[in-house]
Amino acid sequence: xxxxxxxxxxxxxxxxxxxxxxxxxxxxxxxxxxxxxxxxxxxxxxxxxxxxxxxxxxxxxxxxxxxxxxxxxxxxxxxxxxxxxxxxxxxxxxxxxxxxxxxxxxxxxxxxxxxxxxxxxxxxxxxxxxxxxxxxxxxxxxxxxxxxxxxxxxxxxxxxxxxxxxxxxxxxxxxxxxxxxxxxxxxxxxxxxxxxxxxxxxxxxxxxxxxxxxxxxxxxxxxxxxxxxxxxxxxxxxxxxxxxxxxxxxxxxxxxxxxxxxxxxxxxxxxxxxxxxxxxxxxxxxxxxxxxxxxxxxxxxxxxxxxxxxxxxxxxxxxxxxxxxxxxxxxxxxxxxxxxxxxxxxxxxxxxxxxxxxxxxxxxxxxxxxxxxxxxxxxxxxxxxxxxxxxxxxxxxxxxxxxxxxxxxxxxx
Numbered sequence: 001x002x003x004x005x006x007x008x009x010x011x012x013x014x015x016x017x018x019x020x021x022x023x024x025x026x027x028x029x030x031x032x033x034x035x036x037x038x039x040x041x042x043x044x045x046x047x048x049x050x051x052x053x054x055x056x057x058x059x060x061x062x063x064x065x066x067x068x069x070x071x072x073x074x075x076x077x078x079x080x081x082x083x084x085x086x087x088x089x090x091x092x093x094x095x096x097x098x099x100x101x102x103x104x105x106x107x108x109x110x111x112x113x114x115x116x117x118x119x120x121x122x123x124x125x126x127x128x129x130x131x132x133x134x135x136x137x138x139x140x141x142x143x144x145x146x147x148x149x150x151x152x153x154x155x156x157x158x159x160x161x162x163x164x165x166x167x168x169x170x171x172x173x174x175x176x177x178x179x180x181x182x183x184x185x186x187x188x189x190x191x192x193x194x195x196x197x198x199x200x201x202x203x204x205x206x207x208x209x210x211x212x213x214x215x216x217x218x219x220x221x222x223x224x225x226x227x228x229x230x231x232x233x234x235x236x237x238x239x240x241x242x243x244x245x246x247x248x249x250x251x252x253x254x255x256x257x258x259x260x261x262x263x264x265x266x267x268x269x270x271x272x273x274x275x276x277x278x279x280x281x282x283x284x285x286x287x288x289x290x291x292x293x294x295x296x297x298x299x300x301x302x303x304x305x306x307x308x309x310x311x312x313x314x315x316x317x318x319x320x321x322x323x324x325x326x327x328x329x330x331x332x333x334x335x336x337x338x339x340x341x342x343x344x345x346x347x348x349x350x351x352x353x354x355x356x357x358x359x360x361x362x363x364x365x366x367x368x369x370x371x372x373x374x375x376x377x378x379x380x381x382x383x384x385x386x387x388x389x390x391x392x393x394x395x396x397x398x399x400x401x402x403x404x405x406x407x408x409x410x411x412x413x
Contacts (some may be wrong), residue, residue: 014213014216017212018208018209018212018213018216019209021208021209021212022116022207022208022209023113025207025208032278035278036276036278036279037319037320037323039206039207039208039211039276039277039278039279040273040276040279040319041315041316041319041320042211042212042214042215042315043211043269043272043273043276044269044295044296044299044315044316044318044319045215045218045311045312045315045316046214046215046218046265046268046269046272046315047065047069047265047266047269047296047299047315048296048299048300048303048311048312048314048315049218049219049222049265049308049311049312049315050065050068050218050261050262050263050264050265050266050268050269051065051262051265051266051296051297051299051300051311052222052300052305052306052307052308052311053222053225053234053258053261053262053265054258054259054262055297055300055301055305056300056304056305056306056307056311056372057225057226057231057234057235057238057258057306058234058237058238058254058255058258059234059235059237059238059239060149060153060255060258060259061149061150061151061153061154062153062154062157062259062262063154063157063158063161063290063293063294063297064141064156064157064158064159064160064161064162064293065157065161065262065266065293065296065297066161066165066288066289066290066292066293066296067137067157067160067161067162067163067164067165067288067293068134068137068138068262068263068266068267068270069134069266069267069269069270069273069288069292070161070164070165070270070285070287070288071130071133071134071137071164071266071267071270072130072131072133072134072266072267072268072269072270072271072274073130073270073271073273073274073283073287073288074168074188074194074270074274074283075126075129075130075133075134075267075270075271076126076127076129076130076267076270076271076274076275077126077194077196077202077274077275077283078188078194078197079125079126079129079130080122080123080125080126080202080203080205080271080274080275081196081197081198081202081203082197083121083122083125083126084122084196084203085196085197085198087118087121087122115205115207116207116209118205119205119206119207119209119210122203122205122275123205123206123210123271123275126271126275127210127214127268127271127272129271130267130268130270130271131264131265131267131268131271132264132267133267134263134264134266134267134268134270135260135261135263135264135267137160137263138259138260138261138262138263138264139256139259139260139263141156141157141160141259141263142255142256142258142259142260142263143256144156145157145255145259146251146252146255146256158290158293161288161290161293162290164288165285165286165288165289166285167185168185168188168189168190168285169190169191169285169286170190170191171185171186171188171190172186172190173186173189173190173192188283189282189283189284190285191284191285191286192282192284193282193283193284193285194282194283194284195281195282196281200281201281201282202274202275202281202282202283203275204275204276204277204278204279204281205275205277206271206272206274206275206276206277207277210272210275211272211276214268214269214272215312218265218268219308219312222308222311223308225261226306226308230254233249233254234254234258235306236249237249237251237254237255273287295318298314298318298358299311299314299315299317299318300314301314301368302314302317302318302358302361302362302368302369303315303317303368303369303370304367304368304369304370304371304372304373305368305372306372307368307370307371307372307373307374308374309370309374309375309376310368310369310370310371310372310373310374313369313370314368314369317369321354321357322354325353325354
């Protein structure tokens with residue numbers, strides 16, 4: 001089978017898998033709360049994979065990734081809301097006729113099919129707009145930060161994320177605005193959040209098809225980046241920038257490009273978060289605080305800086321660990337402890353337990369769950385086991401060949 005046919009087969013299998021999840025995810029995970037948590041974990045995986053390009057491969061320490069996620073979320077909410085208004089109410093006629101031909105009579109399945117069809121008109125421009133806007137801000141942040149490293153770069157990225165969040169949170173809404181820029185920022189809803197152009201909520205079309213599909217695509221891209229020449233150059237810059245520059249690696253181009261790629265991935269994650277099915281129909285600035293950036297850093301470090309599969313495991317582990325600790329608060333023993341000590345703050349206790357888990361993992365696995373290794377790695381094809389490679393025949397001159405055939409000829413002469 002040719003490589004092109006194999007790639008087409010893999011793409012077809014991937015599309016079939018995400019389509020199957022779109023229509024069968026409700027049966028796999030019957031609890032709506034756990035379904036939403038699983039989708040949120042997949043969004044966090046995209047966040048971790050994108051941040052891994054900066055913090056893991058390039059070795060730059062960014063702690064403001066929530067800013068790029070927020071830019072993507074607001075951009076996608078504005079684009080998706082306006083596109084949805086232009087499309088108007090759902091027309092189920094064609095979808096119902098198609099389902100009738102296929103023998104589908106279930107109303108839930110018909111509505112899912114209708115939402116999926118409409119999502120192909122709403123989600124692509126929302127995702128592209130979010131990726132473009134976030135990457136543009138990544139370029140703006142990356143260029144001035146070329147001469148910064150370590151703590152200084154971290155402060156710049158944190159300042160950028162906080163400026164973005166506070167600019168929206170403190171906008172004066174409901175009054176006369178002075179200028180188009182102030183009016184545009186105020187239209188995002190301020191502290192109350194953005195609920196679409198009509199105030200009825202952001203359209204939620206990002207179901208399992210789009211979210212799991214984005215995770216698969218982000219994983220493939222992250223894998224290709226790491227094991228390409230470009231990824232090896234990034235890791236060389238991470239280890240020794242002077243030595244890498246001496247062999248022809250341009251630090252400026254690689255650093256800025258890594259910022260742009262990571263920001264675009266964060267923007268896509270924000271778009272999925274804003275449009276996530278059964279999620280919050282409003283995009284609020286408090287979703288993108290430093291705590292979210294800290295969680296993203298934890299996912300990368302806990303999984304293993306530079307590891308693609310480590311970022312995936314870290315994203316899933318952190319998301320579900322926080323939820324598990326929240327679920328423990330409902331135990332009878334914990335509630336009895338709360339009744340005996342009314343001043344006990346269970347939320348603070350949750351963070352203490354969460355921090356203790358992270359500390360224990362860092363002590364046991366200081367390099368992260370995976371280090372820089374991968375669960376799966378393509379190996380080169382080798383020859384049959386037990387057969388040594390054929391040794392090359394040494395090159396000989398004519399005189400050496402004649403002497404080898406007649407060793408005593410030179411002595412006799």
